[in-house]
Amino acid sequence: MTAAVTREARLGGHILADALVAQGVTHAFCVPGESYLDLLDGLYAQRNRIQLTTCRFEAGAVHMAEAYGKLTGRPGVAIVTRGPGACHAAIGVHVAFQDSTPLVLLIGQIPFEETDRESFQEVDYRKMFAPLAKWVTQIDDAARIPELMAHAFDVATSGRPGPVVVAISEEMQRKMAAVPDLAPAAVLPPHPAPDAIPRLMEMLGRAQRPLAVIGGSRWTAEGRAAIRDFLVANDIPVAVGFRRQGLFDGTHPNFVGDLGVGADATLVAKAKQCDLFLAIGTRIGETVSQGYTLFDMAGATPIVHVYPDQAEIGRVYRPALGITADLNAFALAAKAAQPIAKPVWSGWRAELRAAREAQAKAPQYDGSLNLAVALQELEKALPADTIFTTDAGNFATWPTRFMHVSEGQDFLGPTNGAMGYSVPAAIGAKITHPDRTVIGFVGDGGFLMTGQEIATAFHHKVAPIILVFNNQMYGTIRMHQERHYPGRVSATQLTNPDFARFIESFGGHGEIVEATDQLVPAVKRAMASGKPAIVEVRTNPEQVTNRSTIEQLRAQAAKA
Template sequence: MTEARRATPGRTGGKLLADALVAQGVTHAFCVPGESYLDLLDGLYSVRNRLQLVTCRFEAGAVHMAEAHGKLTGKPGVAIVTRGPGACHAAIGVHVAFQDSTPLVLLVGQIPVEETDRESFQEVDYRRMFGPIAKWVTQIDDEKRIPELMAHAFDVATSGRPGPVVVAISEEMQKRLSTVPDIGPAEVLPPHPAPDALPRLMDMLARAKRPLAILGGSRWTAQGKADIRDWLLANDLPVSVAFRRMGLFDGTSPNYVGDLGVGADAGLVAKAKESDLVLAIGTRIGEPVSQGYTLFDMAGATPIVHVYPDQAEIGRVYRPALGIVSEVNAFAAAAKAAGAVKKPAWSAWTKELRALRVAQAVPPDYEGPLNLATALQALEKELPEDTIFTTDAGNFATWPNRFMHFGEKQDFLGPTNGAMGYAVPAAIGAKITHPERAVIGFVGDGGFLMTGQEIATAFHHSVNPVILVFNNQMYGTIRMYQERTYPHRVSGTALTNPDFAKFIEAFGGHGEIVERTEELVPAVKRALASGKPAVVEVRTNPEQVTNRATIAELRAQAAKAAASATRPETAKAARTPAPRRTGPRPR
């Protein structure tokens, strides 16, 4: 055989891309197919025994599935979409990954390079489009650079503050041949706390009387969660979790004091303002956690120890008394090794905060045949200890947050950016990632009809999440604000819905309707036992627009506020001009 015959013909760019994903350890990719990456699809066919390609029905759903996979594994979720409309649909999932700090790599098909700047069919400049909501955006036009740029994309997605990376892949590049070798993951040790970080933290803690820990962030491992739990309990610290991070700490623990986010208990918020030391571990202390940036003084009147893997985020809003640049699991191990304060002075404080959490979780006597709080608490006792929960955005989501107690082996996935349409595809992505675990999705009637069609993906890939659709026939959160500001003037928030049980039955799945408190547990148990994708429609009382107020109560509050504003002394005060600003004008 001649040397020429023995020479390898090389691989197409499409095959190189598929092999690059395998080289980075990717096991699942979620896609909506498009002609702009036919050659990548062909490359994925050749690695089908090592990488499962999940075919979805809508690009936003595909990216939500990939994002849920990234949340659960700590490794970048991978989604693939076509150019133009496909990329635009995918953008909401990129925004979720950005604000949730979830590692994600999105591959986007692109036009041929020679057609650039002609407004070719479906042409978009992805660097400009995704620049504000991604950690990095690149485009591969040279097939020889595929291994290099793909490896770097995965590095960026997981380094520092994790987040999304977008890689555009030009069409003709995928067809050309190259003989470049694959590049695997780089072995990089995570940032650890500085040598004096833990001694200084422990000294500050020893002098505190009202400390509060807030757990947040992403890429926590089981060991990391166990280590931080052991340290927090050894110091008898009150522990709260950041917005939609209920899976980070055992909600049944006597040290758990509730979540700081949208709909947080007013009692916890008040106590957080009284704290004399805040341990912010893994959280950015963003807008939901800080209650609209009102919880703490930005100049540092309340001492904050801020632990975060990216130095750029420490002090970005709140000036900390101590900033510790560290990957969360590395910090947890170091904290556990540091031990406990000898004589903590805050045991009564911890019990006081816990009592507030216990009190707010007691179900009120809601009007009507369905007390959702009581039903959810009955349900939590029947679910497996390793259940994965996903949630959508909306007022309905505050019910599980307030009334359920999520165990330490359970995971809770929710969009901290408030994206509706997340829960159903996230539940499917979670079930594909962990088919052996029960998956329960919480979604409102509004959010379900945004991405509920993704239930077809569950059938196609033989997984069976159970989706609870809370149906109050409205966009509940917006109706709540509407009644507070413009009472009785209902505009744009009412909904007309299908029979959601029949919707899933049309696919061949399991459907149930719940209208009474005692019906929820049996319905969910039957859904889980069916072995099919399932929808349980929970018909809630539209009048009970939040778990703390009815529409009538909101209208009464608005009327009282309006009456107060028209009193003579109030009106006079309103007409008094505000003092002029004497300092420099803000830029």
């Protein structure tokens, strides 16, 4: 690497912008604020190298940056102002933390000489973000900008990826300093220990009922292909972690479903029967482990846990073998291993696959709209490189159960269950990959949390398609309410606008779907329009989940 050359004196705000360029940043998402005017001016000077997206709400800006980080494996960058701006942004930081997404959030800060006076919009970000971020720092000396910014990007991408928060004090940005820009360090990823793969294959050779679950972040196309080849060559049944559908081809005979919220009960039961659990990239957290009920924590079921951060291996479940490695490096090493000659578990794999196919069959539902059938028809009509984003809510279990994310497609969702994620994530995805079709799934509750970010799509001339599932309620909470307090409806009903007219007021394309055969033509018209689009899908409020109606939940509660 070429040695850094000390540059002439620059304003701190310009050093910050140059530091982003030096770290390879090409996109940043912001809501402007007076606390970082000098950085904004530096970004103006770098406008041909960094595409700056102006957002309407700080949570939306961070969700967009987080989607960028998920799709590229590089840190998404968001910039917000101090106080309220930082508080709004905290939701996106929590998403990045629990989703293990590389992210760098810059926050404008008060002049450091006013610290501890409760100055206007003063917050101690080290305290505020300590439990939400991998690292929190504040830059008060312009001469340290390159050092601290380079370290921020290193931390965001090392080990278990995650968010880093950098506060930038206001007067620091106006100070002059003559310092060199620092490029990223050339760090080779950690590879599996020499005996890791042989020990893995030895354990696999003794198994009768293995099951693999793939999760995690920063998978490359090469890594995803390699782990697929390894698992298929050994005929291992493959599930994905919560909202990680993009990591394995859902149409493949080895795919057996997802272990997350709303997982198929048959898959959960079969997972408890497995005699070797390959946890590849997943932390085996609360959702994947079905509330920590899948296994005995002491290790009665042998677990091979592959993760890039040793601190996460054995954090809850004691593995029979822990492998600390970059996920892509592990995948390539595993692919190179000689496959098991005649796996004895092919019948087991076929059994799990049959269960997946059975649960994906569309039942008969009351009313003119069978959402399961409509979504399966939509799956056939979408391009092979479609990007899906999803929000939190009961509606999200419908595409997870009835659709299949295939090879070449991506699926982005908040594993922390953040409502309001899907719309800004869809916009961020479309900005990241403008030539790919982006479909966002969101409920009526989640849409009105960040749906105003659709203005950002118009402003930056990208055209995601948002499917709003409207049942006029907070469906997940209503489901729990009916299970625990049947018939006592409190705080879960909603009053909504006409979502099609909402998008039309911006000059976009709006559709309303009320019948099964209307969804695919509506989405096709939305795609053909070339405009940001909303397809409002008016669902049956009685069908509160894809498995139960409100009447059925009340009947079940009465028997309990």
